[in-house]
Each structure stands twice: as C-alpha cells, then as structure tokens.
Amino acid sequence: MKELKHLNKYFKKYWFKLLMGVLITIIARLFSLVLPHYVNNSIQIVEKYTGNTITLSEAKQSLFHYILIVVGAALLSALFTFLMRQTIINVSRYIEYDLKNEVFDHYQILNLDFYKKNRVGDLMNRISEDINQVRMYGGPAIMYGIQTFTLFACLIPLMFIKAPTLAAYTLLPLPVLSVLIYQISKIIHKRSTKVQEFLSTLSTFTQESFSGVSVIKAYSIEPRINQELRDLATEGKDTSMALAKVNAWFFPLMVLLIGISNTIVIYVGGMQYINGQIESFGIIAEFILYVNMLTWPVAIVGWLTSIIQRAEASQKRINEFLTIQPTIKNEVVASTPIKGDIEFRNVSFTYDDTNITALDNVSFTIKAGETVAFLGKTGSGKSTILDLVARLYDTSSGEVLVDGIPVQKLNLNSLRSSIGAVPQDAFLFSDTIENNIRFGDENASFDEIVAVAKKAVVHENIEGFAKKYNTILGERGITLSGGQKQRVSIARALLKDPQIYLFDDCLSAVDTETEEEILNNLKRASQNKTTLIVSHRVSSAKNADKIIVLENGKIIQEGTHDQLNNVDGYYKELYINQLSGKE
Template sequence: MKELKHLNKYFKKYWLKLLLGIFITIVARVFSLIMPSYVNKSIQAIEDFISNTISVSEAKGLLFEYILIIIGAALLSGLFTFLMRQTIINVSRYIEYDLKNEVFDHYQFLNLNFYKKNRIGDLMNRISEDINQVRMYGGPAIMYGIQTITLFVCLIPLMFIKAPTLAAYTLLPLPILSVLIYQISKIIHKRSTKVQEYLSTLSTFTQESFSGVAVIKAYSLEPKINTELSDLALEGKNTSMDLAKVNAWFFPLMILLIGISNIFVIYVGGKQYINGEIATIGIIAEFILYVNMLTWPVAIVGWLTSIIQRAEASQKRINEFLNVQPTIKNEIEEATPVTGNITFKDVTFTYEDTEITALKNTSFNIKAGETVVFLGKTGSGKSTVLDLVARLYDVSSGEILIDGVPIKELNLNSLRSAIGAVPQDAFLFSDTIANNIRFGDENASIEEIVSAAKKAVVHENIEGFAKKYDTVLGERGITLSGGQKQRVSIARALLKNPKIYLFDDCLSAVDTETEEEILNNLKQLSQNRTTLIVSHRVSSAKNADKIIVLENGSIIQEGTHEELNNVDGYYKELYIDQLSEKE
C-alpha cells in the first residue's frame, strides 16, 4: 500500500470527520451486537416457562421487553449506520474532489513535451477512472474495514466468554479463509493494473476516433476502425474476465466456510447442550446469529482486498504523472512588469521528443512597439521563436532577455499575461462564440467582444448565424470554417490588449483581401505593442518594422521590406513569386 501513502495528507485534512465517522461506525456495530444476546434471553424465557419456572404473564412480559430492546437496538444501529455513511462516504467524495484538482493542476503546469509523449485518452482515464478507484479506498474501504474490525474485536471475545469450545470450532474456518484471500489478492493486484491500463488504451482509441471522424469518413476507414475496436474490445473482455475469475472465488469460499461454521455450531453446540456443558439451547441460536453477522464482514475482507488492490494499482498510475516535475518553473514569486523588448543571444533549441535542432545560435533584438515578421520554409524555426518568447520551452543554450532581464528571472504569470498568442492551429472550446472570444478577457462586455470581432473581420460571419454570438461551437470549433476559427482566435488576442502579440501563421486560411483588412487593423492596434508575426506571405511583411528570414534554424536575412527587396535572396524571390501569383 506504499502508493496509497499519497492520500495521507487528505486523511489529515479531514481527520475530524473521519474520527467522527469511525466513532459512529463503532457505535452502530455495538448496537447491532445487542440483538443476538436478547434472542438468547427470549429463548431462555420460553424454556423457563416450559419448565414452569415462570408464569405465562411473566414470560409474556419478558418477551415483550426483549422484543422492544431488539427493535430499539436495530433502529439505533440503523440510525448510526446512516450517519456513518454521511460522514465517511462524504469524506471520500471530498478526497476525490481534492485529488482531481491536484492532478488537473499538475497537468496544467507540465510542459508541452509531456503532452507529446502521453495520449489524451490516458490522461483523461487517470483523472477519472483511476481516481474513482482510489475514492473507493478512501470511503467504502475504510467504512467497511472499520465495521469488520469492530465486529471481530467485539464479537470474537464475546463468543469465547459465553462458550469457549463452541467459539473455537465456529471460528476455525476463518484463518483458512485469510490465507486464501492473501494469495488471491496478489493475483488481483496484477490483473487490476492490466485492466486500468486497458481502459486508458480504450479511452485513447475512442477519443482519437471521435476527434478524427472526418478523416475516417473521408477515407472510408469505418470497417478498419470497427475491426480495431473489436480486437481492442476482445482484449478488454479477456483482461476483465481474468480479473473477474479471480474475484469470483471470494463469495463461494465465503459461503462454504460460513456454512461449515454453521454446521460446527449446530453439531458441537447440540452435543454440548445434550451433555449439559451449555445451560440453554438459546446459546446455539445466539451463535448462529453471530456466525451470520460475521458472514458479511468475512465476505467484505475479500471485497476490501479487491478494492485496496485496485486503488493501489490506480494510485500508482496517478503517482507516475504526479512525480513528473515540470521543466518550466516559475522561479519568481513577485509580479514583474513587461514592456516588450525582446533579445535573443546565441539561442539554440533542440526538441526533446524528436531531437531536431530548431534554432542554431540565433541572435536578434526587437524593440518594444516594433512589428517583426518571421519568414522561411517549413521547419525553419519560425514557430519555435514564438514558443520560446512565451516560455513554453526553455532554450538548450544561449539566453533570451525580456526588457533586458533573463526570461527565467521573470514571473511566469506576468510574462504570459502580457502576451496575446494566436497559434497556427486555432483552438476553440465547445462553448459560445462570445465566450470563446472572452477567453482574452473574462470580464469583457459584449460590446468589447463585438469590437474585437470587427477588428478581426469576423463580425459579419458571426451575425450570419441564427444565434449570432450565442452560437455554441462544436468540439475544437468544428462548426466554423478554418478562416473563421483563425479570426475568432485573433479576436480573442485583440480583446486581451497585451504588451506582446504573437501571431503564428494565423492568416493562412483567409483570402488576401481579408488578410489585408486584418493587417491594417493590426497596424493601428499594435501601436506601442510588440508584434511578432510568423507567415509564409510577403503581404504580411511589407509594412513590418523588421523582417527576419530563417533557414534551418539560422537567420539568413534581416531588414525592412525595401532593404530585402533590393538584394538577391530568399525574400526577393518569394516576393516576385507571390506577386506573380496574385496577378
């Protein structure tokens, strides 16, 4: 259970509720132990009446008194059982809530390489199915475990006090059951881990299939996907069946061994009563009730073992991600202002997952308020520059300065709050268009949202929808065209009104006329705002303060449109080619 030690901090947090729940559990079990002894006393009263020791009225009075006590004890036991669930089970939900928040918060702090190495379906499964398995340990396992321990601690000594020999025979099967459970639990742990790993694989497969349904339909891949899912489902069935076969041993073993205990009670108890070793036959009835009271706790031992083993396997999977430390850390607690001066000094960056060197000893300086366009072929390192400015990655060597301060010495939240980024692949959430734009400023009014949409030249498109700005988008903005998604994403950045704009080829899906209108609006809005634009079009670069051309991670040209257009090189060739295409 070493992996489950991670939950100890939550048990400490809710120790008062847990302590109260444990006390209520013990009280509930103690009240439930009253019934068997009073059943014994009721039978004794009947025996006394038959032997003429007491009268009919006395016997009736005793029976009425004992029945009331039995009913009262049952009612109190039921009440405390209800309160027990309201405390301990509630604590398990609090722990589930806290653990999900902890995992989700940790996910958000992990760097992009983590998400390149791990599949979304697996991440989702660990924060949902795995945490649900852990919750069962934090609630039901504790509750039923305390019940079982209380019954064993109270009941077994009581049985030995009343009839030692009969108690010894009655409890004889229990150690055998304990040994069998121990052996089976080891197998359960291994198979539970396989089941959870399979669920992650299934979540990943289905999530990717649903996200890529357009490609699947376009290429008529439905039969292939169905076959793969059938194979995956068959594997899952076999894995789950392997676990179910082991779990299936618990209840038959419990019924068998409890049945043997009942036989011992009837045979040994009957023999002792005949020999006069026990005073009343009621003790046999009392012990039969005791054995049946032990039935559920004995069965629970197996169930608890299964729950704990599953929780251990799931918490181990959760801990694997919680133990991954983010490489991008916020080293500065106090806020640091950002104005927008950006300097790259001999920056080299290599992607960890592919080992591709995207930038090689790259140096340049951008003054606050300048607009700089990065041009170059695919894979030249343009997008990497923007990612490094936003500190989504740390450089392999060299240094990046923001306002003359090393980027690592800036408060990370201050840096990113000063940036309005529009990624190459515009991501929109399954929400209204207004709320998607409002991500730039959660307090923005609808008038400010409309103004930003107009500047991004998407207002007329939105007005064309039936519900306008209240139109709910599909997953990843599937409701909109590529150009519309890009412009909504631009509107989000404009609404933020940051110190630094990062536009990563965000006009690739719009026509040249719309691009020209957006660029003119950006020129007005980016006054006193540092603007970095990645593009493949010269039209985006003509009015820039500076153009930087990259090739294989190195700068091959740098200057204004007029300067670069007057010398032979990549920029002039690109300009001539695109001018010819436009004509």
C-alpha cells in the first residue's frame, strides 16, 4: 500500500470527521451485538417455562422486555449506521474533490513536452476513473474495514468467554480463509492494473476518433474504425473477465466456509448440550447468529482486498504523473512589470521528443513598440521563437531576455499576462462566441467585445448567426470556418491589450483582402506594443519595422522590406512569386 501513502495528507486534513466516523461506526456495531445475547436469553426463558420453573406471565413479561431491548438496539444501530455513512462516505467525496484538483493543477504546470508524450484520453482516465477507484479506498473501504475489525474484536473474545471449545471449532475455517485471500489478492492487483491501463487505451481511442470524425468520414474508414473498436472491446472484455473470475472466487468461498462453521456449531454444540457441557440450547442459537454476523465481515475482507488493490493500482498511475516535476518553474514571487524589449543572445534550442534542432545560435534585438516579422520555410524555427518568448520552453543554450532580464528571472505569471498570443492552430472552447472572446479579459464589457471583433473583421460573420454572439461553438470551435476561428482568436488577443503580441501565422486561412484590412487594424491597435508576426506571406510582413528570415534554425536575412527587396535572396524571391500569384 505504499502508493496510497499519498492520501495520508488528506486523512490528516479531515481527521476530525474521520475520527467521528470511526467512533460512530464502532457504536453502531456494538448495538448490533445485542441481538444474539437476548435470543439466547429468550430461549432460556422458554426452557424455564417448559421446565415449570417460571409462570406464563413471568415468561411473557421477560420476553416482552427482551423484545423492547432488541428493537431499541436495532433502531439505535440503524441511526448510527446512517450517521456513519454521512461522515466517512462524505470524507471520501472531499478527498476525491481535493485529489482531482491536485491532479488538474499539476497537469496545468507541466511542460508542453509532457502533452506531446501523453495522450488526452489517458490523462482524462487518470483524473476520472483512477481517482474514482481511489475514492472507494478513502471511504467505503475504511467504513467497512472498521466494521469488520470491530465485529472481529468484539465477537471472537465474546465467543471464547461463553463457550471456549465451541468457539475454537467454529473459527477453524478462518485461517484457511486468510491464506486464500492473500493468494487471490496478489492476482487481483496485477489484473486490476491491466484493467486500468486498458481503460486509458480505450479512452484515448474514442477521444481521437470523435475529434477526428471529419477525417474518418472523408476517407470512408468507418468500417476499419469500428473493427478496431470491436477488437479493443474484446480485449477489454477479456481483461475485465479475467479480473471478474478472480473476484468471483471470494463470495462462494466465504459462503462455503461460513456454512462449514455453522455445521460445526450445530454438531459440536449439540454434542456438548447432550453431554451437559453447555447449560442451554440457546447458546447454540447464539453462536449460529454470531457466525452469520461474521458472514458479511468475512465476505467484506475479500471485497476490501479487491478495493485496496484497485486503489493501489490506480494511485500508482496517478503518482506517475504527480512525481513529474516541470522544468519551467516560476522562480520569482514578486510581480515584474513588462515593457516589451526582447533580445535573443546566441539562442539554440533542440526539442527533446524529436531531437530536432529548431534554432541554432540565433541572436537579434527587438525594441519595445517595434513590429518584427519572421519568415521562412516550414520547420525553420519561426514558431519556436514565439514559444521561447512566452517561456513555454527554456533554451538549450543562450539567453532570451525581456527588458534586459533573462526570462527565468522574471515572474512567469507577469510575463505571460503581458503577452497576447494567437497560435497557428486557433483553439476555441465549447462555449459562446462572446465568452471565447472574453477569455482575453473576463471583465470586459459587451461593447468592448464587439469593438475588437470589428477590428478582427469577424463582427459581420457573428451577426450572421441566429444567436449572434450567444452562438454556442462546437468542440475546438468546429462550428466556425478556419478563417473565422483565427479572427475570433485575434479578437481575443486584442481584448487582452497586452504589452507584447505574438501572431503565429494567424492569417493563413484568411483571404488577402480581409488579411489587409485586419493588418491595418492590427497596426493601429498595436501601436507602442511589441509585435512579433510569424508568416509565410510577404503581405503580412512588409509593413513591419524589421523582417527576419530564417532557414534551418539560422538567420539568413534581416532588415526592412525595402532593404531585403533590393538584394537577391529568399525574401525577394518570395515577394516576386507571391506578387505575381496575387496578380
């Protein structure tokens, strides 16, 4: 159970509720022990009446008295059982809530490399299905475990006090049961881990299938996807059935061993009664009730074992991610105001997952308020520059400085709060268009949202929808076209009104006329703002204060539009080609 030690901090947090739950559980079980004793007493009263040692009225009075005690104890046991569930089970929900928040918060601080190496379906499964398995350990397992321990701790000594020999014979099957549980629990642990791993695989497959449904339909590969899902479902069934078969051994074994114990009670108790070693037949009835009271706790042992093993397997999978430490950390507590000066000093960067060198000894300087465009072929390192400015990655060598300070020595939240980024692949949430734009500034008024939508030349498109700004977008903004998604993302960045704009080829899906209108609006909106534009179009770059051309991670040209257009090279060739294409 070493993996489950991670939950100890939550048990400490809710120690009072747990303590109250433990006390209430013990009290509830103690009241349930009243029944066997008074059944024995009732049988003894009947024996005394049949033996003419007491009168009928005395027998009735005693029996009525015992019935009241049994009913009262049962009601009190029911009340405390209700309170037990209200304390311990509620604690398990609190732990589930806290653990989900912990995992989600940890997900958010992990590096982008983490998300490249792990699939969304697996991440979702660990924060949902795995945590649900852990919750069962933090609530039901504790509750039923205490019940079981209390009954064993009370019943077994009580049985030996009343009839030592009969108790010894009655409990003979229990050691056998313990050995069987131990052996089966090891198998359950292995198979539980496989089940949880498979659920992650299934979640990943279905998530990718739903996200890529347009590609599936376009290529007419539905039969192949269906077959793959059937194969996965068959594998899942076999994995789950393998676990279910092991779990299925528990209850029949419990029933068998309890049945053997009952048989022993009747035979040994009957022989002792005949031989005069026990005074009343009521003790046999009392022991039968004791044995049957132990049926559920003994059966629970197997169930608890299964829960703990599943929780252990799930918590291990959760801990695998919680132990991953982000390399990009906020080392500065105090906020650091950002003006917008940017400098790259001999920066090189290699992606860990692909080992591709995106930048090789790159150096340049951007003054606050300047607009700089980056051009180059695909894979030349343009987008990497923007990622390094936002400190989504740290350099392999060299330094990135903002306002003359290395980004590692700036408050990370201050840095990113001063940046308005529009990624190449515009991401919109499944919410209204208004809320997607408001993401840039949650305190913005509706008029401000409309104003930035007009600057991004998307207002007329939005007004054309039936619900206008209240239109609910599909997942990842699938309701909109590529160009509309890009323009909504631009509106979001403009609403933020940051010190630094990062535009990563964000007009690639927009026609040239709309692009020119947006660029003019952006030029006015970004005055006195540092703006970095990544593009494949000269039209997006020609009005920049400086243009930097990259090739294979190195700077091959740098200057203004006029300067670069007057010398032979990549920029002039690109300009001529695109100009002739436009004509």
